[in-house]
Each structure stands twice: as structure tokens, then as C-alpha cells.
Amino acid sequence: MMVLSLAACGGGSKSTTDTSAAADGAKSGDGGKITVAIWDNGQKPGLQQIIDDFTKATGYQVDLQVITWDQYWTLLEAGASGGDMPDVFWMHSNESQKYMENGILMDLTDKIKSSDKLEMDKFPKEIKSIYEYDGKTYAIPKDVDTIALWYNKKMFDEAGLAYPDDTWTWDDYYNAAVKLTKPDGSQFGTAMNPSNNQDGWYNIVYSMGGKVISDDMKKSGMDDPNTLKAMEYVDKLRKDAMPDATVMSETGTDVLLQSGKIAMLPQGSWMVAPFKDNEYIAENCDIAVLPKDATTGKRVSLYNGLGWAANAKTKNPEAAWKLIEWFSTKENQESRHSLVLQWLHTRAFQISGRTAQISSTFRHI
The missing domain is CATH 3.40.190.10 (Periplasmic binding protein-like II)
Known part of the structure; x- marks a missing residue:
């Protein structure tokens, strides 16, 4: 989809x-x-x-x-x-x-x-x-x-976790993100760009069957039960496995990945070139498709x-x-x-x- x-x-x-x-x-x-x-x-x-x-x-x-x-x-x-x-x-x-x-x-x-x-x-x-x-x-x-999932292989290896693949659901993503988050705040499982919804929670909403806006684009979809379910998931992920919103906004989620502060990041294809040229990412990171929802079976990547x-x-x-x-x-x-x-x-x-x-x-x- x-x-x-x-x-x-x-x-x-x-x-x-x-x-x-x-x-x-x-x-x-x-x-x-x-x-x-x-x-x-x-x-x-x-x-x-x-x-x-x-x-x-x-x-x-x-x-x-x-x-x-x-x-x-x-x-x-x-x-x-x-x-x-x-x-x-x-x-x-x-x-x-x-x-x-x-x-x-x-x-x-x-x-x-x-x-x-x-x-x-x-x-x-x-x-x-x-x-x-x-x-x-x-x-x-x-x-x-479009959007894919960047992940840090080194962090996954250190945590003894299998790399993300096309069988992953958003539940798998949450569980891995929590395990990859260190209590001392030196490392987090994931991050989400507060100012760019294309590589953030929109993908999760549509994957779980929700809508940001109605099909006729005349009303909000934020009261849709599936949208609310997705936002509850995002809020849980934010509380348990992400840096503070101020850190993500001021530092930039791409910088957090490049500096080894986060283990996973959904990010756009526009970042392929700069990520490819980053020595840390070239050595430690790889790409996977975004997870799908366990209930709907949908894997959504906005374009x-x-x-x-x-x-x-x-x-x-x-x-x-x-x-x-x-x-x-x-x-x-x-x-x-x-x-x-x-x-x-x-x-x-x-x-x-x-x-x-x-x-x-x-x-x-």
C-alpha cells in the first residue's frame, strides 16, 4: 500500500x-x-x-x-x-x-x-x-x-537481537527499541522527527488502518479508532524508547543516528546520499523495509x-x-x-x- x-x-x-x-x-x-x-x-x-x-x-x-x-x-x-x-x-x-x-x-x-x-x-x-x-x-x-528503516547493526549485535527484516511487525519494532534503550540515557532504541510526519507516525497510522485525513480530504481522521490506536502506540514508543522531543528537534534525528545515539530510524530516501557518505553509518548501519501491522498485515511507506x-x-x-x-x-x-x-x-x-x-x-x- x-x-x-x-x-x-x-x-x-x-x-x-x-x-x-x-x-x-x-x-x-x-x-x-x-x-x-x-x-x-x-x-x-x-x-x-x-x-x-x-x-x-x-x-x-x-x-x-x-x-x-x-x-x-x-x-x-x-x-x-x-x-x-x-x-x-x-x-x-x-x-x-x-x-x-x-x-x-x-x-x-x-x-x-x-x-x-x-x-x-x-x-x-x-x-x-x-x-x-x-x-x-x-x-x-x-x-x-519514500521511507525505509535504518538500523545500527553493531547495537543489534551487542544486544543479541536479530536484524529487522520483512517479517517484523510494529510490535517487534517496539520490543527491540525498548531492549536497545539504555537506562543511563546514552543510547535509545529509536527516534522520530517531530517536524516531519512523512518519515514518522503517518506510516504507523496508515499501517494500523487509521487515517490522518478522510479519503475525500474534507475532515480529519484523528478520531478514527485505528488512528487513536496508532497514536497510543506512538506515545508508548516515545515514552519507553526515544530521546526527549527537544533533543530530537534540536539535534536532528539524522545526527542522532550518525553519532551512534539511536539504534533505529525510519528515514526518507532523500537521506541515502548523505548517509552513504557518513563514515559511521557506512561501517555500522544497514537498511530494512518498515514493519507491518500484526492485525491488518499492512506495510505502509508514505511517498x-x-x-x-x-x-x-x-x-x-x-x-x-x-x-x-x-x-x-x-x-x-x-x-x-x-x-x-x-x-x-x-x-x-x-x-x-x-x-x-x-x-x-x-x-x-
Whole structure:
């Protein structure tokens, strides 16, 4: 079962780019130059290569700017209010509705229909729907992300516990988390990002048959008996096997895993690259699928996806559209795959001895 997430994602990896400098550059370009704004510095090299090819093919000059996640939406909103936004930028499910409703994004509907380079039927319809409003399309999906379970093999070995596998239920997860929690507070069984529900309790709620929101998206699902059951489980897990919420929020759950403070962490595919480059995780950790619920038998991993959008008031609408179209072709999707994820060149990765195929529609990593 796959459930479309309305939660935030992509904030786990911090950019090292100077935000003020990027903000100064992330404005609509003049003449034949367009500006592009993203928030993940890890993706800049791969995107820059694709942009360089675009410039060679079209003659359009492109300035790629990275703005940290913490500042991205503040600066984008300020730019929208002041009439000075970047030409092309990443859009997110959390923010897309207000930007579409207020006419801030370029309407791409007719451009998509007339394009002979795009294969829109290859993108998941749930992801496409995030960027559709009133029968029109305002962004093209850039990627798809999902959630898996990272665990510390060394801690499991020291506790004499078997590694997580696809037979695990959330009961197994709780029991292991408690056993992996040390009374002196030096180690905890797990953690949960307080500010990102996509890699947190949403997965548990839907796995246990609950709902965060009704199917028609008109009312809350928090009074559903199964949702209440799931939240009781989360509360028990929080009390018995997690660090204090302040620690998780201020330190960051990814840092807790990287520093050997927690044994397990549900985390998004956007963290694969930074985790892969972390020496401690590379030596001590592995990945498994999320647990399933013992009663429903459901294993749920929420997914989400970013989109390429353009400023409705860009001074260079043709160049902005051509770049979005260029990013979204099968060829350049596959090119970005090889550039950003060279170490996953087989388009598959090992999850506890089981091979999991990943769609060629890009993961948000």
C-alpha cells in the first residue's frame, strides 16, 4: 500500500551554500539568462551538468542557486510578494496549493500537451495531482521519495537481537527499541522527527488502518479508532524508547543516528546520499523495509515528490519552460540518476538481502 504524503520532506540534508548570496541571485533573470532555485546542495553538481548541456543546446544562460531549506520558502514567498522570484524553482506538496491558487506559478497545461519530448503517463498520477489545480498543471514531477528503516547493526549485535527484516511487525519494532534503550540515557532504541510526519507516525497510522485525513480530504481522521490506536502506540514508543522531543528537534534525528545515539530510524530516501557518505553509518548501519501491522498485515511507506515550477511573471517564459521540459525528459531523468546516484547504477539497492527496484522516475534524494 502506498499513501500519498502531505508531510514535509527534503529538509533532512543541510545545504552549505551561503543563503544570503544565493538569495541575491535567486531572482528573475534579465535578457537571455534565467535563474533556478533549489534547496539541496548535494544535487547541484548533477543538475549543473544537465544545465550546461541545456545551455549548449539552446544558448540560454542559467544561474543555478542553492538556498537552505530553512530559508527557501521565506525567500520564495517574499519574492512572490515583491514580484522578484527566480524563473524556475522546486515546488513542494506542502506549499503548492497556495502558490497555484494565487496565480504565482506559470500554467504549464498547454505547453505539456504540445510537447513531443515528455512522457507524462510515466509519472505517478498521485504525484502529478499535487501540482494540478482547477484542471490545470503548474509543475512537472521531479522525483519520488519514500521511507525505509535504518538500523545500527553493531547495537543489534551487542544486544543479541536479530536484524529487522520483512517479517517484523510494529510490535517487534517496539520490543527491540525498548531492549536497545539504555537506562543511563546514552543510547535509545529509536527516534522520530517531530517536524516531519512523512518519515514518522503517518506510516504507523496508515499501517494500523487509521487515517490522518478522510479519503475525500474534507475532515480529519484523528478520531478514527485505528488512528487513536496508532497514536497510543506512538506515545508508548516515545515514552519507553526515544530521546526527549527537544533533543530530537534540536539535534536532528539524522545526527542522532550518525553519532551512534539511536539504534533505529525510519528515514526518507532523500537521506541515502548523505548517509552513504557518513563514515559511521557506512561501517555500522544497514537498511530494512518498515514493519507491518500484526492485525491488518499492512506495510505502509508514505511517498511524496517535488515538482519543477516556473514564475508566472518571469521575464523569460520560453526559456523557463524549455528548461523545465529539458529537466523532465526521460533522457535527462536517467542522466540525473547516473550523476546523482552513481553508486546505485543498477537502479536497485539491497534491503536486508532483498533487492528492491526503484522507479526511473527519480527518487527525491
